[in-house]
Amino acid sequence: MIDLIIRLGRSGLGYSETIGRSGIFLCHAFFGLGLSQKGLKLLVHQLYKVGVLSLVIIIVSGLFIGMVLALQGYSILVDYGSEQAVGQMVALTLVRELGPVVAALLFAGRAGSALTAEIGLMKATEQLSSMEMMGVDPLKRVIAPRLWAGLITMPLLAVIFSAVGVFGGLLVGVEWLGVYEGSFWANMQSSVDFKEDILNGVIKSVVFGVVCSWIAVFQGYDSVPTSEGISIATTKTVVYSSLSVLGLDFLLTAIMFG
Amino acid sequence: MGPSGTGKTTLLRLIGGQIKPDRGEILLNGVDVVKFKRKELFDARKKMGMLFQSGALFSDLSVFENVAFPMRAHTKLPEDMIRDIVLMKLNAVGLRGARDLMPSELSGGMTRRVALARTIALDPELILYDEPFAGQDPIAMGVLVQLIRLLNDALGLTSVLVSHDISESLSICDHAIILADGHVIGEGTTSELRKSDSPLVKQFLNGLPDGPVPFHFPALDYQTDLLG
Numbered sequence: 001m002i003d004l005i006i007r008l009g010r011s012g013l014g015y016s017e018t019i020g021r022s023g024i025f026l027c028h029a030f031f032g033l034g035l036s037q038k039g040l041k042l043l044v045h046q047l048y049k050v051g052v053l054s055l056v057i058i059i060v061s062g063l064f065i066g067m068v069l070a071l072q073g074y075s076i077l078v079d080y081g082s083e084q085a086v087g088q089m090v091a092l093t094l095v096r097e098l099g100p101v102v103a104a105l106l107f108a109g110r111a112g113s114a115l116t117a118e119i120g121l122m123k124a125t126e127q128l129s130s131m132e133m134m135g136v137d138p139l140k141r142v143i144a145p146r147l148w149a150g151l152i153t154m155p156l157l158a159v160i161f162s163a164v165g166v167f168g169g170l171l172v173g174v175e176w177l178g179v180y181e182g183s184f185w186a187n188m189q190s191s192v193d194f195k196e197d198i199l200n201g202v203i204k205s206v207v208f209g210v211v212c213s214w215i216a217v218f219q220g221y222d223s224v225p226t227s228e229g230i231s232i233a234t235t236k237t238v239v240y241s242s243l244s245v246l247g248l249d250f251l252l253t254a255i256m257f258g
Numbered sequence: 259m260g261p262s263g264t265g266k267t268t269l270l271r272l273i274g275g276q277i278k279p280d281r282g283e284i285l286l287n288g289v290d291v292v293k294f295k296r297k298e299l300f301d302a303r304k305k306m307g308m309l310f311q312s313g314a315l316f317s318d319l320s321v322f323e324n325v326a327f328p329m330r331a332h333t334k335l336p337e338d339m340i341r342d343i344v345l346m347k348l349n350a351v352g353l354r355g356a357r358d359l360m361p362s363e364l365s366g367g368m369t370r371r372v373a374l375a376r377t378i379a380l381d382p383e384l385i386l387y388d389e390p391f392a393g394q395d396p397i398a399m400g401v402l403v404q405l406i407r408l409l410n411d412a413l414g415l416t417s418v419l420v421s422h423d424i425s426e427s428l429s430i431c432d433h434a435i436i437l438a439d440g441h442v443i444g445e446g447t448t449s450e451l452r453k454s455d456s457p458l459v460k461q462f463l464n465g466l467p468d469g470p471v472p473f474h475f476p477a478l479d480y481q482t483d484l485l486g
Contacts, residue, residue, distance in 0.1 A: 038330075130314035130373075133274050133386075135303035136331045137296075 022218045025139070029217065032137070032144035042145040050111045050146065051153030055160070057110050058103060062094075062161040065102060066168025069093055073169075074177050083177070087184035088191040090169030091162075095192060095201045096257070099162035101249050104208035106161075107154055108241035112216035115146055116237040119220025120230035128221075143217050150213025151206070158205035200256045207248060212241045259420075259427055260437035261462065266420040267311075269437075270386045273418065274308055275299045286384070304332055306384040307377035311392055313369035315361040321348070321372050322357040328379045347375040351405060367398025371405070378409060385410075387419040391426050399423075403430055424463055436462055438470075 033039050073089040119142065122128050128138045166188070173179040192198065216237045223233035260266055271277045272284055275291045284291040286302060294302060315324050325344045329335055335343070348354045351371040361369060370390060377385055387406065391399050407430040410417045421427045428434060428448040435445040436459055444451055444459035451459060461469035477483065 125317070126310045126312055126314035127316055129276060130308065130310055132276060132300075133303055133306070133308040134328045134331065134376075134380075135300045136328075137300055141331075 018222070021222070022214070025143075025218055025221065026147075026214055028139045029143040029147045032140035033148050034140070039140075039145070042141070043148055046145040046149035047153060050115070050149040051157065054107060054111050054153070054157060057106055058157045058161050059164050061102065061106055062099075062164035063168040065098060065161075066090060066094065066165030066170075067172045069098075069165070070169035070172035070177070074173060074179070083179055084183035085187050086173045086177075086179050087166075087169065088187040090173070091166055091188045091192050092197060094162040094165040094169075095197045097201075097249070097253070099165065100158045100201050100204040100208055101245060103158040103161040103205065104154065104212055104245045105242055107150075107157060107209075108212045108216070108238055108245070111150065111153075112212050112237045112241050113234045115150070115213075115216040116220040116223070116234045117230060119143070119146070119217060120223040120225070120233050123221065123223060124225035124227075124230060138221075143221060147213050147217050150216065151209045154209025154212065155202050155205040158201065158208075162201065200252075203256075204249065204252050207252065208245050211244045211248065215241045215244065259422055259424065259434060259462070260443075262422065264437045265440050266422075266437060267388055270308065270388050270418065270420055273386060274303065274306065304380060305382055306386065307380070307382040308386040309370065309373055309377050309388060309390055311389040313361075313366075313373040315364075315369060315373055315376070317361050319361075320357070321353065321359050321361070321364070324361070324372060325376045325379055328376065332380060343379070344375075347379055348372075350378070350409070351375045352401070365398070367394050367401065370394070370398075370402060374402075374405060374409070378413065381413060382415070384416045384418070387417065387421075389421055390419065391421055391423040399426060406430060424465070438462070 033043065069090045070086055073086045074083055077083045077085055077089070119128075122138075122142065128142065131138045131141060170181075170184060174181045174184050219233040219237045219240070223229045268277070272279055273286070273291065275284075275294060278292060282292075286306075289302075291299070291302065315321075316327065319327065322344055325347055326340050329340050329343065333340075345354055345357070348357055351374050353368060353371055353375065356364070356368065356372070361372070364372065374390075390402055390406065394402060403426050406417060406419065409415065419427060419431065428451070431448065433445070433447060434451055436443050436451070438458055443462075444454050444456050446454075451463065454460065454463075458470045460466075467473050
């Protein structure tokens with residue numbers, strides 16, 4: 001029994017230490033990106049790697065999710081003779097929930113895991129140590145541009161996801177199932193509020209962007225520098241990011257719409 | 259020098275301020291490295307270089323860009339001057355012709371020579387070498403041994419070299435220290451060490467498998483272990 005308490009206490013202390021370390025790490029990285037030409041160049045490079053290269057998965061997923069939403073929504077709404085509201089349903093679902101959440105989950109799986117693996121491998125091959133020994137701070141040079149790239153691209157990807165999803169809904173609802181196009185857009189326009197729905201969705205995606213990028217870069221930087229260590233860190237990035245996104249989504253929804 | 263696991267690389271990391279000691283002081287130009295703040299430490303590191311065992315080249319940059327990296331990070335030199343300096347440093351290690359190759363296209367020996375060129379890019383006052391000869395073929399090893407001594411003398415450096423390649427290290431060093439179990443067991447010039455009476459020093463220099471440093475890792479008695 002005493003052993004169990006000791007082990008619990010030890011693991012609790014370990015987790016607290018990791019959280020504290022990751023907090024200090026976030027502060028250093030957050031304020032580490034200089035506004036110099038070099039800093040901006042590094043940021044643009046990471047915006048391309050983290051954001052532009054994630055576009056394909058975001059667009060394809062958004063399109064299919066919008067299509068599925070329209071299909072499912074239509075089959076329910078048609079029973080009540082309200083199939084004209086399918087555009088409103090697709091838009092609200094995407095803008096409020098699925099856009100930020102699914103985009104963040106995809107971001108964690110595609111860009112987050114890549115960030116962790118890249119930084120972990122740089123650590124394992126002593127590239128981060130050699131940078132330190134050259135008097136270059138890896139937190140500023142490697143971590144800060146990647147963190148900021150994640151923060152900037154996440155809301156943009158969520159907006160693109162929602163926009164493409166609405167287009168997917170239009171394809172299925174209007175072009176395939178025959179919902180009147182005027183009603184599709186008019187209902188959407190009248191029910192989607194910029195501040196209440198779109199802005200809240202963007203706020204959610206900003207929060208998810210901070211959390212996913214933070215977890216990804218910290219797990220890479222804190223990984224055990226072996227092949228197994230990097231594998232564990234990459235898995236942790238996806239698992240922790242996904243759980244954090246889902247948990248925070250409930251919290252934010254309760255605050256915004258509760 | 260010293261057997262594996264005795265703390266040689268740890269010592270280099272302590273000198274470079276990458277890890278902090280539990281106690282004691284590490285003086286660099288008379289200033290204690292341990293007391294440096296983060297920014298002071300990074301400034302101090304501009305005057306030192308470290309050659310890692312793996313070379314630690316940046317895998318996404320070419321040989322040229324790897325050597326140019328410290329200059330781009332710390333100076334505002336014009337591009338044509340950076341080019342000239344990089345080519346001079348690469349020429350010093352015999353790899354001027356390999357400037358456009360990527361690290362994945364280099365052999366182990368070439369990787370370390372490029373890393374050496376990068377290490378001397380900013381003309382440091384101190385270079386720390388971590389096992390520079392490990393895993394090298396005889397030709398690459400001979401080249402590295404000569405380069406280290408040559409660069410040390412030509413650039414007026416202080417070089418701290420960690421190795422367990424006895425003959426190569428003793429052939430170029432002015433002063434050697436042998437570590438075992440975290441303690442200094444012998445030090446001096448090559449000839450002084452060769453004359454040492456210490457059984458530990460003798461075992462290490464002659465490469466004897468058993469002696470004060472046991473061949474076997476601590477374990478139960480062999481017979482008891484086998485028969486239960």
